[in-house]
Amino acid sequence: MAETTMDPTAAGLKTADGRPLKAALAAAQSRAKRRAFLLVLPLLLFIVITFALPIGQMLQRSFYHDGFSKASPALGAWFAANPAGKEPDEAAYAALASDLLFMKENRLAGEAGTRINYSVPGTRSLITSAARGADDLQPPYREALLEQDRKWGEPLLWVAMREAASPWTTDFYLSGIDMQRSADGGIERVAEVNRVYIWLYVRTFLLSAVITGICLLLAFPIAHMLATLPMAKANLLMILVLLPFWTSLLVRTTSWIVLLQGQGVINSLLVTMGVIDDSGRLALIYNQTGTIIVMVHILLPFMVLPLYSVMRVIPPSYARAARSLGATSWTTFRRIYLPQTLPGIGAGVLLVFILAVGYYITPALVGGADGQLFSNQIQFHMTKSNWSQAAALAAMLLAGVLLLYWLYDRLIGIDKLKLG
Incomplete structure (x- = not known):
């Protein structure tokens, strides 16, 4: 590089091979940055794989749970077509009967029941027992399911199933602040004896x-x-x-x-x-x-x-x-x-x-x-x-x-x- 007492970044100066000095310095700095990045890349990958990804997966898990949604496609379609607060009709119970049969055939009743049980305790056994007898359900499905167990008519259960029909939910955060969904679909505090978090x-x-x-x-x-x-x-x-x-x-x-x-x-x-x-x-x-x-x-x-x-x-x-x-x-x-x-x-x-x-x-x-x-x-x-x-x-x-x-x-x- 040509020796000079002038500002090395001044315009017009050139290196020994004829390149502009300013461009040569910028290229050298760019190469130094790339080398530095390659040196820290293994550590960066280690942090991302062992720290950032697990935290990201855990945060996603707090919003995402498909235990019920993947086992209830028919009921999910009924919820999507009907607004919140609408009382379940025969079509809703028919969709529920169809999903119970789907759960039995694909062995998803336990996982689906566990998901609803997080919101309405005691419903896991309700869903698993209903899935076992899904072959015997005949129309009208509403009367058949209510005859099997009167809990199928409880509004709180349907509110929980509507919320769980989508894998994305805020139910777990509501539970974390001692709140729950009410029978009309709103949000209310849990009973005082259950306020823990x-x-x-x-x-x-x-x-x-x-x-x-x-x-x-x-x-x-x-x-x-x-x-x-x-x-x-x-x-x-x-x-x-x-x-x-x-x-x-x-x-x-x-x-x-x-x-x-x-x-x-x-x-x-x-x-x-x-x-x-x-x-x-x-x-x-x-x-x-x-x-x-x-x-x-x-x-x-x-x-x-x-x-x-x-x-x-x-x-x-x-x-x-x-x-x-x-x-x-x-x-x-x-x-x-x-x-x-x-x-x-x-x-x-x-x-x-x-x-x-x-x-x-x-x-x-x-x-x-x-x-x-x-x-x-x-x-x-x-x-x-x-x-x-x-x-x-x-x-x-x-x-x-x-x-x-x-x-x-x-x-x-x-x-x-x-x-x-």
Whole structure:
């Protein structure tokens, strides 16, 4: 390339082979970008295949369930031709009889019944038993089906079948906010005794906030001590902070069960010391208290590390200068030291809170009925094969976390996070 002292991007300059210099630089930059993209392409494909696609499939599952729609083509056509709210006539029952026979021939009655059972409990057996006897149904089909079971005339059942006739549905999100479809096709709250999800959703975020606050109060002095001690002692204490990571989560949780149970180590020690009597042993496990204690222990290192990464680079001379100018220790901490630790506080709080919201193993083992979190309901529905309900609840949890993440970005700024 020709040597020149002029601006290399100036028009009119050429390379040794006669090409315009500006075009040659643009081509070189383009090649560099392509090489960089090819280098990160394997990692990008890995993230898409193992992270993005599963999340996308799960989110789709929360809106999509074809268990009933693929088994009821005739009934789906009747619903499409008749407006919502119309009372089912003989043609509707004839379509239902045709679909019951179709379910029997293709062994779809169980799946179709399960889908309706999500909206109207107790209807799976109704559909499967009717499908078994579909060969014996004769017109008039309305009288034949009602004679078989009077539930076939219930408006709520027909509302549920109309909604399930399309594979795309919002029923699982309605259930996730303790709502349901009424007999007239509207939306209403479920009975008070069945209102589970909203309170559990709020309790999950409240408990996560409490756990995060306790972790911050405990981690701040630990991180400060690590940042101010000589390096040799700080490294030794850092090993103690990281030591829990070398032990299985299940082992740590089980150890806390041994410590906290009614006849466990802590209660027995308090009885021996005379702090409590044998009949007044503390309930420290299988409740919210147990969930908070164990999760604070598990998540504490995730708060210590971001705080330490920020505190270790704060020059001690700032505090000395403030004191030399007459500031008290509290003023120095409040106006000089604390503001410089805010990026670490933000990173630790965000990290611990998001982890706490999504935990389900620890609450399942030590939480009992009172210490369960929203994620435990997701795990319950996953194991009970109602993946669509689990996907809807997971989407709600994801939406809540993303909202808090957005608020943090608006108030503080993600660019100020200091994770190491």
